[in-house]
Amino acid sequence: MHKLLSKLFLTVALIIFSLSSTANAMPEIFPLDQIKSGMNGKAYTVVDGSGKIESFDVHIVGLTDDGKISKRMIMAEASGEVVRRTGGILQGMSGSPVYIDGKLVGALSAVLKEMNPYTFFITPIEDMLELWKLPDPKAQVNHFKVAKAEESEEEKSEEETSKPENKTEELTEEEISEEEAIEEELPEEISETEEMGAFYLSGFNNDGANFLRQTLGLKNLQAAPSTVERGLKFDANLKPGSALGVAIIYGDFSLGATGTVTAVEDKKILAFGHSFLHTGNVNYFMTDASVIGPISGANTAGIKLAGIGQIIGRINQDRDTGVAGILGTFPAVVPVTVTIKDTALDKEETYSSIIAYNENLVPKLGASIAYTALSKMADTLAESTVDIDFNIKTDSVASGEISRKNMFYNSSDVGQVAVLELMQALNLVCSNTKQESNIFGVNVNISFETERRTASIVSISPDKKKVKPGETVNLTVELQPYRKPTEKVVVPYTVPLTARQGNLSLEIHGGALVPVTQAMANAGIVTADSNKSYEDKINDFLKAGKNNQLVVEIGASNETKTDKEIRREIAQAKRAQARLKKEGKSTKKADSKVETNYIIDNVMRTTLSVEKV
Secondary structure: HHEEEEHHHHEEOOOOOOOOOOOOOOEEEEEHOOOOOOOEEEEEEOOOOOOOEEEEEEEEEEEOOOOOOOOOOOEEEEEHHHHHHHHEEEEOOOEEEEEOOEEHHHHOOOOOOOOOOOOEEEEHHHHHHHHHHHOOOOHHHHHHOEEEOOOOOHHHHHHHHOOOHHHEEEOOOOOOOOOOOOOOOOOOOOEEEOOOOOEEEEOOOOHHHHHHHHHHHOOOOOEOOOOOOEEEOOOOOOOOEEEEEEEEEEOOOEEEEEEEEEEEOOOEEEEOOOOOOOOOOEEEEEEEEEEEEEOOOOOOOOEEEEEEEEEEEEEEEEEEEEEEEEOOOOOOOEEEEEEEEOOOOOEEEEEEEEEEOOOOOOHHHHHHHHHHHHHHHHOOOEEEEEEEEEEEEOOOOOEEEHHHHHHEEEEEHHHHHOHHHHHHHHHHOOOOOOOOEEEEEEEEEEEEEEEOOEEEEEEEOOOOOOEEOOOEEEEEEEEEEEEOOOOEEEEHHHEEEOOOOOOEEEEEEEOOOOOOHHHHHOOOOOOHHOOOOHHHHHHHHHHOOOOOOOEEOOOOOOOOOOOHHHHHHHHHHHHHHHHHHOOOOOOOOOOOOEOOOOOEEOOEEEEEEEEOO
């Protein structure tokens, strides 16, 4: 799939498309204040693989609320051959337009949980139309957009002639019953409703789906058909009742939902009658969708099994009353490529997907893609060691990229631990308070082995015990790898120029470990990350110790000092720093970090004697 994506997609900045499509006009609206119980109409939707838009009968029961307390909705009942065949209202029918006398009433959007599957609720079209009036600042973001690779006119012609004819019914209505309709106002508090939506996954295994549930809080996840055509389509022509998809990940891994188009006006669409993720002004993929067929429930709504198809536009509003979008315009994206290597089997696989740019979702979705790729390649992530190396191309930093390497081990699931730094880095980029940052691409390389690569420090031997400020001492650190012979690593350490005469306590530990003495020394010191600049936060992240590093730091002294002695030492240190600065010498802490082939899991101390210069 990654090869297919690279052929079909190019990331280009600020491309404006001039596209042609069949003009669609809004039908006349049936005002909510004229809806009466007892009225009859029809709803339109696709229920099977034929792609044909079919109708079923609708009987209005009444109104649920006036909108002052909760969402305004119309209660109705479905009947007819189509819903008898499906076993009632299905998930995926959300958005199905309901008409009375040829006038659009609204969108099928919810059912009563564990009740009659033929009873459903309609979101009034008057409320949905407000989505077209809302501002769309995310249309102006300066991000890469998804575009179609060049194809020949011959290929385009072949594609057009091979398209099956989509036969749809005319959206006409039967006459309303001659019985006098009596308006029935239902109680405001009714049984809990269930929105008719399900999230569809493609490419994700069970572990990846569980990771998504944990990170995004998604519950209703279904496997999407793998036979759905993927790519980009410029000339889609949707009709009310057509199947529609909304996606936030697209490619080897895809995540989205399917529903039904409610209304179309030129290139603008309304759908679902309820939210997708309920995140307001958004930047999501609009896709066509292929319906496989219905799976009926016993006493509740079944599922219209479907899958997201080709990208046909951009969803720009995700609100309580539905989703809205524009055909032929495309969302800003973040391309993600993950290469997984099994070092034991010398096997390698690469996965590629694009994420619809959303600052709140990109970090979680990027980590989910990396985790899923790893879990698909590995038989087990328990008792495994992972080396991860990622690079984020972004204009949020002067260098144009953020890169990080690290090693991880976990006895239960190393993957969930390994992708956290990737999530953290993406979150840093997306939380830039100065400007919205571009992410031009995320490349992740992960190698794994089902072996525990940890080691403990068993001894430290300095090549000299007496040192002077500015002098370098070589510390020979003996490591005990897990169930392997001991190894020795030499770590050079330069004594600070500001070191005072006397004993200097050093702590050697793994890069990710915070020594107990250091934590105690920092106790009571309040830090405020919010006071740090964006650049400082990025630098802190990049300089943070790695799990496989041996880090040497000054530890807390065991000597008991009076307040007067502590104040005197602080004053002496400040004077020393001022003198060195005046002499043009650096007062920064020396970088004493050495990488190993193991994750260091403990801390050990040694002491040097600093002599007077």
